[in-house]
Every structure is written in structure tokens, then in C-alpha cells.
Amino acid sequence: MNKIYSILSAEQINRADEFFRVGSSYNSDMLRRLLDEWGVIAPLIVSRHGESYRIVEGFDRFDCAVLHGITELPVIEVDTDEFSCYRFAIFNAVRQESCDIFDIAQALAVLSDYFLVPRQDIATEYLPFFGFSCRDKILDKLITIHKFDPSQKKLCRDECIETDKILLISDIDRTIRNDMIELMIELRPSINKVKQIIELIDEISGREGKPPAEVLSDPLLRSILDDEACNAGQKLNRFREALYGRRNPALSRTLELVDRKIRQLKLDNRIKLIIPPYLEGDQLRLEAEFENKEQLEEIARNLLQTAGLKSFGELLDIIKEP
């Protein structure tokens, strides 16, 4: 590959052509300060394209230089094909850590649709380079992410939604993607909670034969989100509980009944009655805290009283045959 070091006037460079731009702008303030002090020292990488030049690397430097009134820039003109230039742009963007997930999805789309790189090569060669495992599933998700609406991409970027969460919402039904993005912005759920919410919506949708958007438009869910008396954490918990209850009506009803029966026992607060998780098993456990003989005797009396209560018998019956 020929490389020619030269000086070009800014006008010779077609700044509007961003074909080789991979990744977003980085810290321009720092760049501006460097330019104040040093001027443009590192040459831009360019390639000839018709009568003008395309930037392969150095978009931010070019912009800052022009803002500073610099009219001539040092460049390295590379005489090579578009594909090599694009690969260089990718590697450079990864090196500068200037790619977010949408940039990566965009780059993979260019490799696939413009350069016609086979899917398998993209998975095995490029995905690991961007820090992903080389799996079909990830590639499918990234292809979908590339197709997000511009407004969705902007919202995710502006609100700094984490990469893992964007990957999670990539394969949900399109009709609820906006709702999920808004939910992630407003309630700030952890990745596991996002996952749980998506699973619940999906399962309710399958079970009730309703589109996911209809599940999410449930007035109860809406009222939780609109409740100004609750903070984000409280809303999130209530939102998840409402979905869980709808997904698991029998289980929720039974566990609620068990809770009610335990409350009716009015156990001494030093005694904890532990039921088998999800009623899988018939062994109950007791935990008691005491410091002396008198306290132990008091607990024993309380337990004896409890054993005679009707509610206790009912609780045992529920656990035996829910």
C-alpha cells in the first residue's frame, strides 16, 4: 500500500462524506486544548475519492482544526481499496474505544450489506474484535439493533442505557420497544429485572393470546407508572409484582393466603416460621431467638398456643395440599 505524506487544504477534504466514520466523537474539549497548544500535529488519514479526499481517520481533528481557523492540515493519503480503509476505520474506532453498540451494529451492517462479508466471517472475525462472543444469536441481535428507529437510538444514547440492556430489548416485540426504553429510563431496573419483566410480558402474551403491547397497556400497570406518590424503586417493585401476579395467578393467590395465615398466628416477634419455598416440601422450620430460660419458656408457651389455633391447622392444610 502506498502512503503519501502531504499537506492538504481543508477545502480539498470532503468532510460531509462520513463513509469511513465508525464510532462517535470523543472528548472534543481536550482535543481543542491540544490544538490550541500544538496545532495539528498528527496527520489525518485520507483516501482520494474522485476530485476530493475522504477522511478515513481524523474527523474530530478536522472539525476542531476548522473551528480554530486552520486551513491546511497534515495528511497521510493511503492508496488502497475501500474495504481496507473501512477495516482500518473499524480497528481505529475500537482502539479509541469510541464505539457504542449502535456504532458496532452499523459497522457490521456495512460489512454485510455493502462489502458483502459472509455472515460466518462477521461472526467469527469481527464479533470477538468488538468484544462479543462469536455466536449467531449475538449477530442477530446486533442486526436488529441496527434497525432501531433513530429516535430510539438517540434516546438510548442520551440516557446512557447500558449495552446489555439494549441487547436484551433487541429481540422483544417491536411494538413494545418504546415502552421498554421509557421504562428503563424512568424506573432504572437492573439487567435482571429488565429480563424478568420481558419474560413475564412474553409469557403473559403467549398464555393469554394477546399482543405484548396489549399486556403492557393494562390499566393497572399504567396506574402504577403514573402514581406520583411512589418513587422509581417502589414503582418498579409494584410493576413487577403486578406482572408476576397476572402471570402466576394460582401461585400468587396461594402464597398470599399462606402469608395471611402466618400473620393471623400473631407469633412472638422472636419466632420465625419458615415455610418450604414455593410449598415444594412439607417440612416447616422454626427459628427462635432467646437469651435465657425465661424467654425460652415464654416462646414455648407461645408456640403451644399457636399449635392450638384454627389458623395454624388451616396453614398446615394449605401446605400439605395447596
Add this chain to the structure above:
Amino acid sequence: MTLFEPVKILIEKSALDLPYAQKLLRYFSETPVQEVDEIQQTKKTLHDYFSKNVLLITDYKGDIIKRCPGTRGALCCNYYVANIINGCPFYCTYCILHDYINCGSVMICANTEKFFDELRAKTREKFLLRLGTGELADSLALEPFVHLNDELLPGLKECKNVVLELKTKSAFVDSILKYDVADKVVVGWSVNPQNIIDTDEYKSASLKQRIEAARIMVQNGYKVTFHFDPIILVPDWQEQYRAVIRMLRDSIPGEQVAWLSLGGLRFTASLRKIIQDRFKKSDILSYGEFVPCPDGKLRYFRPVRVNMYRFMLKEIMAWNRSIPVYLCMESQQVWKQVFGSLPLERSALAHVYTPYPDTDLHEE
């Protein structure tokens, strides 16, 4: 496209001279072969993209016959598994092999003599060893391609106190009928309503084909087994499963059913993720209510499971009261709720649940 068409064979060098390995190479004479030092090491390096449709032939060094590991908190039915084949060409949504054998290839242990050595060492007088090859594979799905029955059944004839269960979702029974092994072999079918087979048991035989194959076996003097496992609580599940049981009743005399198992849909958290990722069109995770159980698997909520088993049991008893029915991977609590007693207290199953008088087999 055929059910099994390997694009490549990897064979362990130490397996090259084994007679069954030689036969396998002949069966797949058009397929490129690569010799490797150790299959287990090679398997780890197989990439997602390249592992599918690879046949691995090994001279397996570990135990081929093992006690079924069962599951924590469940009653053990003293079943033994012979993992001669690992991998399955069927593609069932709920199959644990997606999680367990993650490289997607099929591995065959070509040292079948070792299988017989282990079997002879492990059988006991007056006790029947129930052995199956269907834990990490479908016992018969690959039979038209790998002809394993030709290696196992003649030798099995000479073995005492053992019954081999060939558990399948296929209808490939012809190769069994070549041998007179009705006293040593039972053929078992996993059964589900046809619409579940259509949506969640890709590439497997239809319900009618499975029942017809069972009928042929019975006609030839063989006992058969059926496994309603997993039972999936799709809408109208009662009508659908009742219809399956009636189809069985119309074709198979209950006396010829050696045993029948019931098991609800269950899965690990990692299998759940695989189902969600790979089988987006499947709704099986949407029906019923799942709870985590002591063994870490998710199962239908207990009262739902108990009702499900009670319904199935009632329908099966209406077919034939003498069929030995057992629950697969269920707790004492569920057994008591469904049957009113534990298997050891039930004469039809007592011999199955009596611990096998074993020594070396019981180590995990």
C-alpha cells in the same frame, strides 16, 4: 435432507481398529474423516459453527453404564443408563441435551465390548437390572444410519437379569425384529399430543407412527413402555392427553405395557434461556406456573402438578388398571398426594423401587 447427514467424522486414533468403528466408517464412507488423539479434548475446541453435523467416534475410557443420577429430593427408580450414543437428531424444544451436550454433535462409543464387560460385572442374580440407552440420546433415532442394534442385541441375548429399554420418539423398530430378544428388550415411546409434537418435537415421528411401531412390537411378542414426559399444560391439555391415552388403548393391550411414566415439564434456568433464545415460536414456557424446586429445576406449581398427575392416572387406569405407573423425578410428597402411598408400598412398583443390590454402581 435426511435425518442425519454428518459433514465430517472425527475419530479417536485408539478407536480406529475397533470393529464397530470400522463399520461406522463404512456406513459413512462418503464423509471426510479426521483422526484425533482425544475426542473429549477436541470436543472442547469445536466451535458453534462447526460442531453441528459432526460425528465423533470414540474409544470411550470412562464408565459406559451408570446409575441414572436422578435428582435431589426425588424418589429413585433404580434405573441404569448406558450412554453409548450422545446426541440426538431430533430437535425437541424442551430437551435437556441442548444444555447438557452443548456442542451439537453426535458421539458414539465404538468400544461396545466394554459395554458388555461392564454389564456382565453389574448384573445380579434374582434382581432385574433396568437399563436404558435413551438418557443422552434417542435410543433408535440414529438406528438406520449407525446400526447400533446389530452390535448390542446379539450379545444381549446371552446376558442374564437385565432388560434393556430402547426409548425413542422414532418408529425405527425393524432392526430389533431381526433378533429374538423379546425377553431382554422393551421398546419405550415418549408420547405427547400431536399438536405438541408438531410445535415442539421437530423431526420426530408422528404420534400415529409411534403407536403403530409399538403395535408392531407388541404383535411380535415384545413388551412396550410409554412415557408421558414431559406433560405440557397447553390449553385443553386434558382433552388432548385423554385422546392420546385412548389412541393407545385402542392399539395396545394394557398387559403388554411393562411400565408407564409420568413427568411434568421441567427445566433448568439455563435450559429456559436456551428455549427462549432458540425456540422463539414455542409457547411451552407460557403455560402453567413454574416454581424453582429443591433440585434447582423449575416445575409446575405443586397443586397444578398433582392435579395433572391425578388426571393422567385416572385416564390410564380406565385403559388398564394393571399398568405399572410411576412418576419421574418427583418427591415423596407428590407421590403420596397422587397415589396415596409411596412406590415401595405399591406391589406393582415395589420391585422397581427396591434398591438394587449393588456395590460399585452406586458411586456417583
